[in-house]
Amino acid sequence: MAVLVLGDQLHPEYGPAADADRVVMVEATAFARRRAYHPHKLTLVFAAMRQFRDRLRESGTAVDYYECETFADGFDAHFETYPGDDLVVMESPSYGTSDRLSSLVKQRGGTLEVVENGLFLSTREQWDAYAGDPPYRHENFYRMMRRETGYLMADGDPVGGEWNYDDENQQFPGEGYETPDPPRYEMDETTREVWEWATELDGSYDTDPPGPEWADPEPFFWPTTREQALDALDSFVDERLAEFGPYQDAMLDDDWSLNHALLSGAINVGLLHPGEVIEAVIEGAREQPDAPLNSVEGFTRQLLGWREFMRHTYREGMPELASANQLDATEDLPAAFWTGETDMRCLSDVVDGVRERGYSHHIERLMILSNFALVYGVEPAQLNEWFHAGYVDAYHWVTTPNVVEMGSFGQGIFATKPYASSANYVNKMSDYCGDCDYYHTKTTGDGACPFNTLYWEFLDRNEDRLGDNHRMGLVYSHLDNKDDEERAAIRERASEVRSMAESMEL
Ligand code: FAD
Structure with a gap:
């Protein structure tokens, strides 16, 4: 055997x-x-x-x-x-x-x-006993996993008295905020040989764009050995964990890593077990009086909750999930996703980060990239292909629920409303809008931020499908306040934005 x-x-x-x-x-x-x-x-x-x-x-x-x-x-x-x-x-x-x-x-x-795959923290049996019928609820699953594993539990109750400290985790850092440089691992001979092959790959691609030439890669630096992965884990726990929580949703133009763990690539190939990562975080926090519970709980929720939840919802949703498209979105992915060439500062910076490193953090993936594709009307499967090709941590089981369901509201297997947002969110959580060529305060006319125009046009276009979604009542009441003239101006500008995107002048 x-x-x-x-x-x-x-x-x-x-x-x-x-x-x-x-x-x-x-x-x-x-x-x-x-x-x-x-x-x-x-x-x-x-x-x-x-x-x-x-x-x-x-x-x-x-x-x-x-x-x-x-x-x-x-x-x-x-x-x-x-x-x-x-x-x-x-x-x-x-x-x-x-x-x-x-x-x-x-x-x-x-x-x-x-x-059974021992590199996850939950089993099929645990999921089946918990799940019931869709739409599946992450928060319930996460609590079940806390109870099952005992992570951050004390005498059957959540440590600190609350299950979730997310409301403390949406802060924006003050001016001049600096984070430690993330670790970079020198390539040894084995890794360099693969790197040379990967950067010189030519041949018969059946893809558009044809092969990885779209990327603009920095020298490779991700961990590829167990020792490097453990070192990357230590570096996160010692240097970035304490401030991971409060600023985990922030986006800074000149800081691609902030306090993120940068461990998903290593975890997804199995170099690290999610359990040992969580235990290192909980243990490390005990020795750091300045590591707040919202950081430790926030991180644990991602790995113990979301990552496991994604794996099970993917199993439940497949094979339909891969092509799910309940909003009938049919637009092609704009070329700017491959080139980074756009005057939208947020989109350009995040795409450039992917071209350079095959990485961006969660909020950039959700609220810049997939939010843009969602309101633009990109077919979810095309967006999924792009994520799958572009990211160091991408595998079908993890991109598909994140991109098709969470990002594109493709199936409704667990998402109860689309993550659509205007420039308000980007302006609140990033420093992109200040120096952008587009006006984050404008929705129609020249210079209006495409996020604003497309957001309102998305709501308008999908009113039949989403108008009676009780979680969207407030935003639809705002749309109702717009008169016919304003709605027509939004549609006109949206059509201009699409033409600009198609002619690579966005
Ligand atoms: P941190 O935020 O510092 O650490 C949290 C850890 O929790 C991650 O390392 C990761 O292992 C895990 N995690 C958190 N959220 C998720 C989630 N939703 N799904 C799975 N694991 C999660 N994650 C991938 O591993 N591969 C992907 O291909 C992927 N595609 C995504 C696409 C979209 C549109 C969105 C919104 C999210 C995607 N994610 C994906 C989830 C998440 O963005 C990444 O796991 C995270 O950004 C990895 O960086 P990090 O290790 O620095 O994360």
Whole structure:
């Protein structure tokens, strides 16, 4: 029996690989050409796999590592050497992957046992016992997970008396606010080899844009080894945790990382287990009198609550979720998402960050990128493709619920209203609007901020679908206050904005 380790299962202590004598890994590079993946993403995944292989070999585990085009090629080679081999693998969180692997193995005369994925904090059984029918409620799920794990609990009650301190976590820092530089990891020979391959990749892309040339990557710096990932975790706990909470929703033009953990890439490939991350945060906070509970609880909620919730809602929503589009949004993704070329300072800065590092933080993803796509009317699946290609932490199981459901209100499986917002939010939570060429106070006419125009036009366009949503009563009452002339001016300006976006003059 050998253990098949997938590229997002690279933890030395969880799952069947922890005490395996023989491990099988397949580095299937055809994946790299299926989307215009960012070179940082490709480097992170393939370098982390090679580093994991080397680590296992150093510790005495035999590893058969196949560098090939597809999984089918890898299994062809494997079963030639080990006819009838029996494999075991942790279940992949992405839809259909485990079934596809099982049938590839079976076709070649082997067997594949699929076991629970130990790199998550909740099981299917826990979810099934909790979930009921959609729309699923995150807050209830999160409380159940706090009780089940005992994280931030004291005698059955939440530490501090409240479950959620989110209302303390929407502050904007004062002028001159500075944050510590995030850690950057030097590439060793193994990682550099992958980086050179990823940045020089050419070949037959079946994508538009054709390959990762859209990106403008800085030298690669993300953690690819267990040691680096643990160091990145320590750096977050020691240097940024205390101020993570209050400013987690803020956006600053000259500070891309703020106090964010920057750990999602490492967690999603399995270099870190979410449980050990939460425990390090809770433990670290005990030693830091200045680490407020709102920071610790806010972080725990993201990882224990949202990340697990996304994985289960994805399972429940698939396969329909991938193409869900209840608002019938049909616009193409504007080219500015690939080029960053737009006079909208917020959009341009956030897209440039993705082009450079394959990263932006949660509020930039939700309230700049997907908010823009939502009010513009972009087809959710196209936006999902873009996120999937662009981010170091993107996998189908995690982008799809975040982008299609949370960002685009695609299905209504857990979102109860769209996250649509005007420039008011961007102005309140960022320093972008002050120096922007667009006026954040204007909705119609020349220079009006596209966020304002498109927000009102989105409400107008979707009145039949959203007008009786009780959570949107207030905003629709504001729309009702606009007379026909104003609504016509909004539609006219929205049409101009779309023409500008199409001709790359946004
Ligand atoms: P921090 O905020 O510092 O840390 C919180 C941790 O909690 C993250 O490391 C992450 O592991 C986890 N987390 C928080 N929220 C979520 C969430 N909604 N879903 C899953 N994990 C969460 N996260 C991904 O891991 N991959 C994606 O492809 C992805 N796409 C997103 C797309 C959109 C439109 C939105 C709104 C969110 C997306 N997220 C995604 C969630 C979240 O934005 C990122 O996990 C987070 O920004 C990662 O950066 P960080 O480690 O610095 O996060």
